[in-house]
Amino acid sequence: MDVDKKDSIASDSSDQVVNPWEVSAKDGGKIDYDKLIDQFGCQRLDASLIDRVQRLTSRQPHVFLRRGVFFAHRDFNEVLDAYERGDKFYLYTGRGPSSEALHLGHLIPFMFTKYLQEAFKVPLVIQLTDDEKCMWKNLSVEESQRLARENAKDIIACGFDVTKTFIFSDFDYVGGAFYKNMVKVAKCVTLNKAMGIFGFSGEDHIGKLSFPPVQACLSVPAVPSFPSSFPHLFPGKDKLRCLIPCAIDQDPYFRMTRDVAPRLGYSKPALIESSFFPALQAKNGKMSASDPNSAIYVTDTAKEIKNKINRYAFSGGQDSIEKHREIGANLEVDIPVKYLSFFLDDDTELEHIKKEYGEGRMLTGEVKKRLTEVLTEMVERHRMARAAVTDEMVDAFMAVRPLPSMFE
């Protein structure tokens, strides 16, 4: 059964809307991820698959796997089958450089991708869609490219291996083999299909449908899924499989890519998909770049982090200490606990906090204090790593070159 073939590609039922532009649940409630898996037709990343990752990589699975942050996939099992037989794959992720400062939600796919690169020892391509941001966000070409380089520094600061990683700006890299694949993909998609899927109106720029589109259209995000788009990396390896770590709202793009792939003689890219990192105030949905108080930024000071957590992080604790001691916190809606489940490595400590807090022995203030420590340390570590990233290092990651230790 080809689970990719669905008439409607975005999940847009009356209960919840999830597509690359909008994530919202009915009445501001929680996103139902089980339902999303059904709607999209992807597969649950279950315990047996996580065990298999542990076995194949001989290391503890990443916290994002253990805690179900990455919870869905397409064909990840096939990639592991091939890996077990000795076939490598490559990773592909990306970012639309629309702003200078990244928030913690932006880091999640990169932190996870770094883990996958280390654990599986595979090459990685990272696309910076400066062309798309230029088109959609009304940034100049020059400003889009400047932001791409600034964002590249944050990405590099996540710890990627320069001998296995190619970072590229579309404005720099589109052309040649990549452009040929763009045209091939575009040939496979009718305008009606594209407009229907992405809900374009006739007043949108033709560019939204046309060129840039990692987030916007179909061709550019699709193209890095095909190894022939990188002749300097994968010469003669047209059948190499690609694994894409991404948030689940990107699924519609890659479902289209997977439809097209076999028609062009390529393997379907596999996906490993995460839930959304919530805003400080909200119980669901994604962080918003437009409200700086909805997110912790990697540029925030320790004081700002403490202040944001104390003032804005939605608490599941009770209104009075008495009531809290009596019935405990509602962990389902508590943002500090949610954030700790993303970023507190220690499983034992997390379980302890959840138990104590959920049963009322620990107060919101204590949990927020622990979260402040965790995030301050993490942001400080990122800031130092980023400060050490030189322009020469950016040039090295972005150089069009073979990767020496690609398939070690």
Next chain:
Amino acid sequence: MDVDKKDSIASDSSDQVVNPWEVSAKDGGKIDYDKLIDQFGCQRLDASLIDRVQRLTSRQPHVFLRRGVFFAHRDFNEVLDAYERGDKFYLYTGRGPSSEALHLGHLIPFMFTKYLQEAFKVPLVIQLTDDEKCMWKNLSVEESQRLARENAKDIIACGFDVTKTFIFSDFDYVGGAFYKNMVKVAKCVTLNKAMGIFGFSGEDHIGKLSFPPVQACLSVPAVPSFPSSFPHLFPGKDKLRCLIPCAIDQDPYFRMTRDVAPRLGYSKPALIESSFFPALQAKNGKMSASDPNSAIYVTDTAKEIKNKINRYAFSGGQDSIEKHREIGANLEVDIPVKYLSFFLDDDTELEHIKKEYGEGRMLTGEVKKRLTEVLTEMVERHRMARAAVTDEMVDAFMAVRPLPSMFE
């Protein structure tokens, strides 16, 4: 008055339809070029302008100017103003490589462009839109690129100066500065506008609207009009003007380009526009690549040329010799005379033929015989010139390089 601003960009009245896909007049009659000038809002290329070309270039104007083949323009006078002040310009023309064999109609813009290059001593860029043909004609990338190189040989055989000419395939050249201009142009055009102008339906490929479009969309044909698209040719010369020789059915594309140009900080490209080279059988319209008997190909043998002219060239002569001697040929509909007016250089001989034939002293057979001689010689000359074009010469014309004697 900005004559470019028209609501409907293609001429699509009830009397005649002229756009990049269709050229037809009511009841199969002649295209009314005067009316087309009014409809499109371009300017007539009048005798005073032709005199001015003669004066500025110190040579007899090309037969296509003397005989009104190139009959309309946009801002050509401004280009000449600047030229007279000592400012150079550059030429831009192109071809969509959809077939191996070119017919005589295909050669006309190249013959004329070669004259302009020689007369004004200016650089020239020639775009081969293999991307567009791949998209629209369902050719593979590889076949489109093969045809582009084959067509480049025919183009080079027209006698262009390698020290002043850059020929490029979109599949090879799109990227970098060119791609940046593609995105800039695309940002300026709404989807509605593009669809309205070009009459796309929702079932067309997104690619028709998106990437390739010299003939298809707006960005790619627009981009070579801007000197910054060629940083290896025109560094720091962003205000250099561009002159585009083309058939008048291409006007809608470049009207859009002219609208966009000032918004991107570029000069509007000037145009010099030709009427259509008629099919052998027809009194009007363009040659059709789908009917090999409607056109003389540069690959036709002397025997094929003679046969096609004798069998298919529509004659304005009378049904009987007696009647012909009495009232003479109808030169208005006579294809041999029309073809001679394109390709017989000698003004005196052409006038002699028109007088003798029009007054019945010369018969259709004699005119066809003379035309056969002229075309056979021309095709033979082309064939020899093309045979002398080596792959190394193609590589030389297509190399991304500065042009040494560009602004001599």
